[in-house]
Amino acid sequence: MQFFVQRSSLRDLYEKVAAGERISEADALRLFESKDLNAVGAIADLARQRRVGDRASYILNRYINYSNYCILSCQFCAFARKKRDADGFQLSIEQIVEKAREALNLGITELHIVGGLHPSLPFSYYTDLLKALRALDARLQLKCFTAIEVLHLAWLARKSMPETLQELKSAGLDSLTGGGAEIFRKEVRSAIAVGKESAEEYLDVHRTWHRLGGRSTTTMLYGHVESLADRVDHLRQLRELQDETHGFVGFVPLAYQPDNNRLEVTHAPTGFDTLRTLAVSRIYLDNFDHFTAYWVGLGMKLAQVALSYGADDLHGTIVEEHIFHMAGAQSPQLQTEAAMIKAIREAGRVPVQRNTFYEPIKVWDQEATADCPEALAPA
Numbered sequence: 001m002q003f004f005v006q007r008s009s010l011r012d013l014y015e016k017v018a019a020g021e022r023i024s025e026a027d028a029l030r031l032f033e034s035k036d037l038n039a040v041g042a043i044a045d046l047a048r049q050r051r052v053g054d055r056a057s058y059i060l061n062r063y064i065n066y067s068n069y070c071i072l073s074c075q076f077c078a079f080a081r082k083k084r085d086a087d088g089f090q091l092s093i094e095q096i097v098e099k100a101r102e103a104l105n106l107g108i109t110e111l112h113i114v115g116g117l118h119p120s121l122p123f124s125y126y127t128d129l130l131k132a133l134r135a136l137d138a139r140l141q142l143k144c145f146t147a148i149e150v151l152h153l154a155w156l157a158r159k160s161m162p163e164t165l166q167e168l169k170s171a172g173l174d175s176l177t178g179g180g181a182e183i184f185r186k187e188v189r190s191a192i193a194v195g196k197e198s199a200e201e202y203l204d205v206h207r208t209w210h211r212l213g214g215r216s217t218t219t220m221l222y223g224h225v226e227s228l229a230d231r232v233d234h235l236r237q238l239r240e241l242q243d244e245t246h247g248f249v250g251f252v253p254l255a256y257q258p259d260n261n262r263l264e265v266t267h268a269p270t271g272f273d274t275l276r277t278l279a280v281s282r283i284y285l286d287n288f289d290h291f292t293a294y295w296v297g298l299g300m301k302l303a304q305v306a307l308s309y310g311a312d313d314l315h316g317t318i319v320e321e322h323i324f325h326m327a328g329a330q331s332p333q334l335q336t337e338a339a340m341i342k343a344i345r346e347a348g349r350v351p352v353q354r355n356t357f358y359e360p361i362k363v364w365d366q367e368a369t370a371d372c373p374e375a376l377a378p379a
């Protein structure tokens with residue numbers, strides 16, 4: 001038993017996890033409410049070690065936002081614009097392909113593409129975009145659209161949601177993104193994202209995608225007006241769907257960013273809150289393999305520490321990010337591969353370049369790391 005839990009009031013939960021037992025929602029709330037962060041982290045570290053061992057991953061990817069025009073006005077969002085706004089934008093398929101071509105030269109394996117709920121782009125824009133990117137490089141993995149965007153496209157195209165997903169898949173879609181989950185509980189959802197599709201609708205898109213053979217990630221936007229019990233309720237719904245489909249490849253908690261929006265919450269989650277949220281998620285979501293410390297919202301330093309609190313992934317190089325930065329994120333626009341390898345090695349883990357589905361592409365054992373001197377440089 002780890003030192004941190006020997007005399008902790010959470011010792012019974014450590015023993016439960018060590019015995020391979022599932023914790024309850026009441027247990028998860030106890031963990032969230034505990035001030036004994038080191039003990040919570042020790043339990044999460046045990047769960048992480050058992051599930052994925054000593055490896056920690058990152059991905060070479062590029063973000064592209066095709067447009068920030070959106071018919072909704074979620075209260076927490078700093079990204080969306082209306083057609084009358086001077087800083088609204090919309091990229092043509094050719095512009096997106098050009099960005100993708102440039103990023104391929106950097107060695108990316110994934111494009112991560114999302115946008116607002118555009119009022120008028122035809123469904124063919126989205127399918128033609130996927131086909132054009134697929135034609136650019138058949139190996140490039142296309143992780144595109146939130147469940148909320150899928151529902152919007154279905155509505156615009158007057159197609160059923162399953163039919164919409166099937167057509168996107170046929171056009172080249174590899175994975176859905178996890179965005180749009182926010183917090184599932186209805187009262188919170190309407191306080192931060194009025195008019196947005198419900199939790200049931202979000203979950204049903206992922207359920208349908210998984211039944212079509214697809215895989216996806218999922219998220220939780222934390223640190224605004226929700227209670228700790230709301231977070232547990234959110235995790236409960238994700239664990240139930242994962243029991244049903246086993247289609248989620250990873251969980252990405254998203255730290256709320258406070259600037260340029262209409263919510264009266266003026267601070268981002270603290271480091272304490274971020275570490276406990278990742279840790280409790282790792283312990284409670286015992287049917288998920290991978291937990292991402294999203295450096296864009298956390299900063300690389302805290303993301304690195306999160307590797308000792310249940311996380312086993314640092315996300316990606318990204319190159320160009322709008323959504324978090326328009327909301328006040330102070331992190332850089334990109335990370336180099338060497339910086340991520342270094343952060344992972346320093347935390348005592350084996351760095352792994354992964355693909356969209358968290359499958360290993362390259363394992364940076366000692367021998368391989370010698371090929372990347374930057375990754376060995378002192379901090």
Ligand code: SF4
Nearest residue numbers: 070072074077080116
């Ligand atoms: S969060 Fe998404 S759906 Fe909501 S306003 Fe922003 S872009 Fe639109």
